[in-house]
Amino acid sequence: MALGYYRQLREKERVEQELRTLKTQAELRALKAQIDPHFFFNTLNTIAQLIHADPALAETTVERLAQMFRYTLAGSERGQVPLEEELAFVDDYLEVERARFGERLRVNREIDPDALDVPVPSLILQPLVENAVKYGSREDGDIDVDIQVRADGDGVTITIADRGPGLPDGYRIGDGAGHGLRTVDERLSKTYGRGLEIRRNELQGTAVTIRIPPGGSYEQDG
DSSP states (O other): OHHHHHHHHHHHHHHHHHHHHHHHHHHHHHHHHTSOHHHHHHHHHHHHHHHHHOHHHHHHHHHHHHHHHHHHHHGGGOSEEEHHHHHHHHHHHHHHHHHHHGGGEEEEEEEOGGGTTOEEETTOSHHHHHHHHHHOBOTTSOEEEEEEEEEETTEEEEEEEEOSSOOOTTOOTTOSSOOHHHHHHHHHHHHHSOOOEEEEOSSSSEEEEEEEOTTSOOOOOO
C-alpha cells in the first residue's frame, strides 16, 4: 500500500517536472519567434548592396548573422548562460547593424570583468540593445548605445541606454506594438521576482536596467 502510494507520488513529480520543462522550452521557442523580422530583412538588403560595394564586409556580415541564429537556436536548450556569452551575442548583433548604419552607430561599453561569469537568462540582452538601436536615433541620424555592466555586493547591474528622443510621458512596458521589452520583463520577473527598470537617460534618451541578485532571486514584496 505504502509502496504503491510512493510510486504514484514519484510519477506525479516526474510528470510535473516534464510539464515545467516543456513550458520553459515553449517560452523560449516563442521568444525566438519574436526576433524582429525587420532586422532580418534589413540585414539581407544590406548584404545584397554590399556584395558589389564591399564583398569582404558582405561575407563577414553573413557569417555574423549565421552566428546569431546558431546562438538563438541553442538558446532553446539552455536556460541560463554566462553573461560573457550574452555580451558576445550582442556584439555580433551590433556589428551586423554597423554594416547597415556605418559610422552613424556608435557603441560605448563599460564592462566589469568580474561580472562575465555570472549566469543570466539566455537571449535577454539583445532585445534591449535592438530596442535602443531602433528608437535611439537622433535628429541627425546618429545612434549612440551605451552598455554598462557593474558588479558589487548587491549583484550585477546591466544598463542599456540610448540618446534618442526618449519615451513618452506615462510610458509603461507593453505600450505599443513591440513585444521585446514586455517579453524580457516577464522573463526577468519569473526568474528573479523583479523586472526591468526604465527611466530617462541622464544625457538624453532612455535607459533600461536589469538587476541580477547575488543569490539568484530577490525576496518577494509582501
